[in-house]
Amino acid sequence: MNQSVDMNESDIFRRQRQARMSLDALVEGDTPMHRGREMSKTFKRRSTNVNFQKSLQLLDESVGGATPRGHQGPGGGYLRHSTYTPKHVSSGSKFDVTGLLGPTPDKSGLIDMSMNTVSDFYAESIMEEDVTTTNVGLLLEEDPGISASQGLYNDFLQCLQNNSSQQQVFDLVQEFENACRDEVTLLNKLLGRATKQQEKFRKTGNVLHLLKEETATWTLVGQLFRERVETDLKEMGVIDEEMAVDSEDKIEYQSDQNIMKMLFTKESSIRESQIVVDWLESCAREQLDAFSDKVKFFSDRAVAWENTLHRLQNQQTGLPMGTERPLVDEMDPDAPVRQNRMLDDLDKEDETRLLQYVFVCIRAGQIDKAQEICQSCGQSWRAATLEGWRLYHDPNFEGLRNDGCVAPVRGNPYRDIWKTVCWKMAQEAKFNQWERAIYASLSGNLQALLPVCKSWKDYLWAYFKVLVDSKVEQEIRIRTISSRPLEPLPSDYWEKMFEPITIFQEIETAEKVAPEISHWYCVIQKYLILGDTDKLLEVMSMWVRQDGEKLPGHLVRFMAHLVLFLQTAEHKITEDYCHVILEAYVQNLIVDKQKHLVASYVSKLSQNSQVLWYARFLEGINSKAEREECLKWAQEAGLDIPLITKTVVENIRNKDVVDFSQELEGPVGTTISDEDRQKIEAIDWLVFEPSQRAEAMKQANAVMRTFIAVRKHAAVKEVFGKLPGDSVDVVYKNWQRLTGSTDLPPSDMNGIREYMCMKAYIDAIDNFNDWFNLCHHGKPHKPEILTGASFTDRVAHDHRIKQYEQEVDRWHHNLMLQTKSTKARFYNVLLFADGGWMVDLVKDDEAERSRQLQMSQLRTLTLPYMCSLLHKVLHTTEQFTECLQLADLVSSEQHKLYEVFRKDELQKLLDLLRESSLAVLDLNRDPLGYELP
Template identity: 50%
Template structure:
């Protein structure tokens, strides 16, 4: 097998493995013992597997050369014994479990909330970053033309070239966080690796064309990694909440046997009622987690939109052009053709007078409304309010406060020196919501203005006309789901001293839950194609907590026809099933093993040989021997065999059984007379029995 494509292995691992160990493998002298910190045999099941690997190498040499050309056979006594050094359990490490307890865990940096800052101000790692992916080695600033990105642009396939190290980065991240206490730090690491790669690819394609053939796959890789980043974020948020809920329920089981006493007449604010609902109702809390996830994922679009949107007015004055026109008219100067434009400057003037805004004011108004909705979609309401104030519409910023739940902390006690604490939220929130619903019925109101107040008042019909994608639809539905459940709880438990205003019947026409949401979205013809996209299907089943159904879908995608799964997709699937094992979801292990086997198979096809041992070690014992032996059959050079047997022992594989299987496979496939190799086979059998 041609090993030229894997020559970069030593370069990529030089930063992680000691020079002493490499010298011990390459020197022709006596074998050198590995340092204690390099040994990884702590993970091995038994010291019985510490076999004489030099003998295995010799046997492999003999069997391979015999099956081909005897003149090329390696003499039995000429095996370079220093090319492979078996690792023995270092004394002192036997009971060292600090790494598994997470005492010295290396934390993955959290994603910066500002995507714009990471794109324009922060440095990012190039494809030649360190293999852990946690810190950059070579940095690229902004959109500067550098040796790295110019070199990638000249590649035949820039997207594939720039992301080829991601497979090793994921493996290194997995090795860096082995304990269960680091589970969600591990997922954050996966998310961060995808995020860094997405930032790099966006720089590469910023001025590229989708029609240019060499960038077609680059755009596809960018979309895949962007979807994967979002999926890891969802996995982190939802599984963390579910794990914390399970631990809390188990811990509080005895304490919750008696129902808490409810004191009648005690004041309960809207905010307190809503918080109690989120604490006790897992379905509502998870729906809010989904909303937060979708808003966080939309921040990239918000940053891009905020960078490119421009307003004609550069001063904090509302309707600046109309004001200038009216001032000009009052001074007696000619103003040209007088259309039916507003003659007053209050916010309601266009509707009340049934007149038009100045063209430039209208464009500013439309852009501002679109910007506000994009901000709300990305969970950036404060940014929207600031822009309203900057554009001279402080009144609009105030109207965006009406949705907040009322809370008076003074009922729970006064502050130091009996000081009163300011109240929060809107005590007339029910009236505000009713006004918002009525406004959305007016055909004169801008569609984005309707969507803004619909998002804040739980009006699904008002939001959907501006929703363009599957994720937008999911966000709109889940936001309404949470709003309805909170509203029902408030109206059931409120202690307010007045009757609440009734909301329109349309507010209650849908009895939403997570399954109903996805069913309705999939029934929408415009959304069906996006709804069936692989990562959207994965996200759907994760939200529904249907892991069994998800594994069935992944198995179907992998086994039957349809578009071929990319190596990046298989990488995600393999790491996802390994994550499921860590969180204790061991159902359908046969499918999980098939997914890992498929990833191993594709790694072999793509000549990612240095990654194989770790993933093969996650398979059952028989599959470990099968896949690693099948791989080693094509390894013909002594140095490569030593390297991959070294990695096999590090991963805890049964080197003796693998060696035997390789010899057997080569004998069964060869047409030459193997009678002369009977002694060799007997030697292997005797050695393994020992």
């Protein structure tokens, strides 16, 4: 019977062992498997509770609700000073710079309902419900991660606008961090409801990783720069150091804790190193939460090694052990090492799992939590070993408590002995690697700590924790006054006294983290920790120049806002690097069509860059309503709207260079291309604001010059129509309002004159087109009669002939009127007053040379062409005498039109005049058109 019971129990243990997850799978983060169906009551109770909790969670997710959440994750709230950092000094102490820097809001990782109002609780609940509802739509997006995180761009701008002063710079960093953390929470919920096998959710995972790193980096920025600003203020005497200590004599009671406090007070470098340690531990807390959800401990009776104990108890009652391997026969903590015997397999797995979890807690700065879990698993002795790191301090040397009683002593007076033992345990190969790493982290044994480090942050934590440990230990051993000699530490402890720069050099040689070293955020965090902002900006600007289009948008956004922070917090940084990064972000906003954000970030650039980038942005805006809105945003951002809109028009009209020197050939252009349409509509940018009417006129003139050069008369007319009819009057009124005078500057006078020249040209072309249509398409057609028509048809034909003759008379009369009007419009161009068509009236020394050249070339292209058209009108209407008078007009010294004719054009004009002269001879007149005597 006893043998049967033993066999059943052995089968139970075997099934349990097969069902449990291996350590390797646990390290990779997989969920541990449950034990077999036959299990102890203890495990059943634990398993039932876990399943019940999971059911509640699934039910909660299915209805879309969730409990209010706190801000957890990398860098949540104040960093925990887990090792040596003094407690936060209250207001009024030497560390209080709240009045200068503004308070930093304290955020805990858990929500305490006793500290929150009911309204705060409902606000959190409503936000959670909105997030859950939003997730349903985001799951359907092509790239949910990108869609879900688009709100960050707006949030960051809002943060900038809410914290615009220099005194709010650290509040700004805190809001950046909070905004990123909210997005991380949203994406975590989104991925929790998604099918992770889909490609688009892998992209969402990439976005989530970037935002987690960004959140952690903002935390680091806030903590490091707050410390550095406080240090600078102390050096400048803005903050009084009431507890400043420069010599050993100022320390009244030299306990280990006081010595450490004095070291932190006088050494900013050690404070920064501890901030890095605290930051790295805060980053690990999120992983701790995820790890604790997956780890299961199979003893809730506060009994360690319960399976080994059970076997030993069975052995005492005479039952077989059920295994051939020798197990320990004593249950003290040192038994496995002292006896060189094994624990039960299940206990060994539990032990390994427990040790790994304890190390993870220490890595996250949660030593208290590690002690609690040790006690709950029946290993109070191990919790006690984790207590020995605390620095010794007897507050009674500084005075009794207010009630006159003796205060309890804190810390370990034999810490030096405890530390030496921990060092030796970390060196002992018989111990589990996680156990060695636990005591290595507490004793500063770097070589035993690195084997369990997997990531770049783990390595960084290990090195900086050892750095702080060695600096504090060195200070204590120099200044402490003890009644006994301190236990010497091994020589290996003092071999390498690291500095931050050497730490990074050491890490960069580690093969295990080689892929991470060049990651964007690792590089950024490195230079932030080293305080080398110039090198940081140089590297970021290099990324932008080399891989600008390939960089993730959120990374560029982060770099741009980091630059804005540095410009406010730092006094001396390289502005050229800053501008490269900010311009890259502006370009991203333009490409992503974040139109409402562009103006605010363009305003952060230099004056010239503001005009360049916002003009480039406006070139892509075609809707009139959007153009007005973009100009409104520019005005709110304080941009130079007149100069920007002028640049927009110039950029657009200069895209296609027109050769004004080429001869006009071919028919008049009637089609308007898309490029032409863009140039025409560009004038609208200058018409919105009446104060820019003079500039609008000048730019419209420039566009019309290019269209006239290529004979696109329809386009010329549309450009002219963009300017309101009262433009000349508005220009005079604006100038009079500004100066009180009606005497316009030369540029405006010449612009108005050129505008009138354009009007004369358009009128001439329009009249010619009307004349041509009337002459060639408006003449009535003579009715015809068929051969052999009847009498009735002939009578009807006679009647139509009379009507035809009347219509011809009317047509001829209208043609002569139109000819007269057309002739007058042509003469307005050819004989333009005060110097001629396209000739400035006032000399302008600041005028663009290109404009003067274009106007001169346009006279050469247009005036001979206008003469030939006028000759065509006169010759067609048999006004031969006036045709011949064109020779007098061209050769006149008053107008000097002959100067704009080339030799071949003069020859063509003479050929036309010859035809008119021959026609005159046929009319029995002399060759010049005069009556013969």
